[in-house]
Amino acid sequence: MKKSRGLSARDGRVAKRGKHTRKIDFSDIPELSDKQLSIMRRIGRPPLGEQPRKLISIRLDTRILDWLKKAAAKRGLPYQSLIHDVLAREMKQAS
Numbered sequence: 001m002k003k004s005r006g007l008s009a010r011d012g013r014v015a016k017r018g019k020h021t022r023k024i025d026f027s028d029i030p031e032l033s034d035k036q037l038s039i040m041r042r043i044g045r046p047p048l049g050e051q052p053r054k055l056i057s058i059r060l061d062t063r064i065l066d067w068l069k070k071a072a073a074k075r076g077l078p079y080q081s082l083i084h085d086v087l088a089r090e091m092k093q094a095s
Contacts, residue, residue, distance in 0.1 A: 053084075 032040075060068075065079075072079035
């Protein structure tokens with residue numbers, strides 16, 4: 001019987017690789033000036049609503065996911081936004 005090491009999947013990959021990871025040397029990159037920093041813009045999704053959304057993982061039946069993607073495409077929405085809208089509407093009806 002194989003004995004469990006109690007490691008997560010990521011810990012197992014790191015253990016297999018060993019502790020010989022590459023280190024990146026940033027010493028030759030100059031610091032940014034105040035002017036450069038002032039013109040930079042944030043990249044990524046802007047927060048929507050009163051609070052930022054939380055990233056989760058969910059398992060859905062393939063048929064449900066296919067239906068959601070088709071319904072979202074008809075409405076011109078990303079399917080995750082459609083899931084959010086459906087759940088928000090259900091929450092409002094329940095309260």
